[in-house]
Amino acid sequence: MLNDNKMSGSGHKGWATGKILALQLMALLVVLVVLVWLALRGLGSGREVIDPASMKLVGTVSDRFLSYNVEMVEVTGGRFWRPYKDGKQEGDDRYEYRPPLDLSDPRLTALAAALGPAYMRVSGTWANATYFDPDNSTRGKAPEGFDSVLTGEQWRAAVEFSRRVDAAIVTSFATSPGARDDNGVWQWSLQAEPWLAYTQNLGAEIAAAEFANEPETVELTQAPAGYTPEDYRRDYSRFHDWLSKASPSTLILGPGAAELGQPNQFLRKWASGLTVFEREDLMTRNEPAPDAVSFHFYGGGSERCGKIPVIGFGKEDALSSRWLGLIDKAIATTGGLRDQVAPGAPLWITETGETACGGNPWASTFTDVFRFTDQLARSARQGVQVYMHNTLAASDYGLLDDTTHRPRPNYWAAWLWRQFMGTKVLDAGKGTSDLHLYAHCLRDQPGGVAVLAINLDPDNTRTVQAPAAAQLYVLTEGNTPDEAMVNGTVLALTPDNDLPLLEAVPVEPGELTLSPASLNYIVFPGGDSAACQ
Structure with missing residues (x-):
């Protein structure tokens, strides 16, 4: 009979197995915490999904x-x-x-x-x-x-x-x-x-x-x-x-x-x-x-x-x-x-x-x-x-x-x-503290949806997942603080005081990167939204 102060081989193995399991659980917990933090910060790749077809009417x-x-x-x-x-x-x-x-x-x-x-x-x-x-x-x-x-x-x-x-x-x-x-x-x-x-x-x-x-x-x-x-x-x-x-x-x-x-x-x-x-x-x-x-x-x-x-x-x-x-x-x-x-x-x-x-x-x-x-x-x-x-x-x-x-x-x-x-x-979803998401039915386009994604981070991009083809209009500061530009072109009146023509950037389904300090109109004209018919 073993002395009570000594551990048997099977007991030692059980202790080691328990320690390994505890470490694995701790590692898993760390991973989960990091993933949650990334999601809250909006830094996870494509964590914010914008699906216009499933958006509910809120007002x-x-x-x-x-x-x-x-x-x-x-x-x-x-x-x-x-x-x-x-x-x-x-x-x-x-x-x-x-x-x-x-x-x-x-x-x-x-x-x-x-x-x-x-x-x-x-x-x-x-x-x-x-x-x-x-x-x-x-x-x-x-x-x-x-x-x-x-x-x-x-x-x-x-x-x-x-x-x-x-x-x-x-x-x-x-x-x-x-x-x-x-x-x-x-x-x-x-x-x-x-x-x-x-x-x-x-x-x-x-x-x-x-x-x-x-x-x-x-x-x-x-x-x-x-x-x-x-x-x-x-x-x-x-x-x-x-x-x-x-x-x-x-x-x-x-x-x-x-x-x-x-x-x-x-x-x-x-x-x-x-x-x-x-x-x-x-x-x-x-x-x-x-x-x-x-x-x-x-x-x-x-x-x-x-x-x-x-x-x-x-x-x-x-x-x-x-x-x-x-x-x-x-x-x-x-x-x-x-x-x-x-x-x-x-x-x-x-x-x-x-x-x-x-x-x-x-x-x-x-x-x-x-x-x-x-x-x-x-x-x-x-x-x-x-x-x-x-x-x-x-x-x-x-x-x-x-x-x-x-x-x-x-x-x-x-x-x-x-x-x-x-x-x-x-309802465009909650977004994050740095990425604000809003959506309306697209003006004068039955079934279409316009999503407004505002990236408030002045230094970092944000990503969203677009499930369908879309048109992108990115509003950012121009060459000087009193200017604005869309998709890199400074907005200005023509010599005849006419408003400029807007040219969209086509967006394919998948991950969409939003520039730092930008306001992004992501337009889905496809007509798939039941709420917007």
Whole structure:
């Protein structure tokens, strides 16, 4: 009999076998961990499979989903955000005078028409105190209680422009002291009614309207001293009752409050010195429900924002998932308000841009294309029906240069979206932190699918598996930051202001490599998607 302190041969063999098995299991575990890490990072060869035929329908958007703002101050002329000079703010004055926008300019008209059909929102903070003067009787001098004047001639030009470019008009109304009685109650008969009647006499209509621009910030609406949420709800109800009778075809939007990325949302309320109502105070179940619940979104404040503290994100954050994902909370928050006050109503983003107060210096460069395009796609996937970029052609966040109307990179991003992304939104899969995947039914092509694959990694490629033949359009930065190119060709207008022709790169079934820092439209025109028939 063996001594208890000695191991038999069979026991030794069993111990060795167990050790080997444990090592094998450990090695297998390491391999599995590495594979999972690679999958999460999107570095595995062809780990992301895009199969358009199997993508499920998750929602729809308006045919005018991608829209834009033309600020009221652009139509009237006035002091708007001063452009940066050499990437810096010039002087202490945030504003400079701009003459009225020439809405008859052929280049402006052609470029806006290429984004149609769309909505054109003529509003903004300046609209809260604009006096409508159909006969130009004031000679441009604002009466007491107003800051600026909109003439009949200027408004006629805006209406004619909207017709030429297929952009239905969205607006808001004056709420300053001149639009109120001696008790501070808003009166539609003083400004709103004559303006609406003039529009109707032109054979036009207001497609949709908010009561005021960003009514949660009381000072910006120029409401009377001591104005309360109850006062606002009274005025909104008066507006709703009047407009629903005076123009039944006009969609009533509300509340149109601005949502900011944190910590700016908190700081605006508690450190800016402004009176800011809670969004839940603006609209309750007791007021008439709007036709669509609207909001504005800015992830942060630009360098110009002044007394609103600027704690936000810099150029180095432009490709970060945190920056890109800030809009998700704003959509969820407004969706929650919608569910309380107008269940089933669509969500509209009626104003958004790179950052508030005209954008940062890089808003006019390719750097901002990732935010703009990803924000479009996120919004559509989360149920937003209409998305209005601020602005078409004013300040650094404009799609077009202020003076020359030369397309900026974000214009080309908008134009590409308009070429491919239809109204039906599909589930393209989760993607990864560096590879965002979105899909819509291909515009004007039954059964076709357009997949948008955004590679946020500035240094490394990503790969996806394409199960069918496709056409590829790769949007990247051009030779300079203010240029964009598709498939290596810089996008530019022809001498006659015509838009360029797009040439696709054919893609065979199999693995597709996506360039670093690129936005890739992978177009499947084959008609195999049941969801897109």
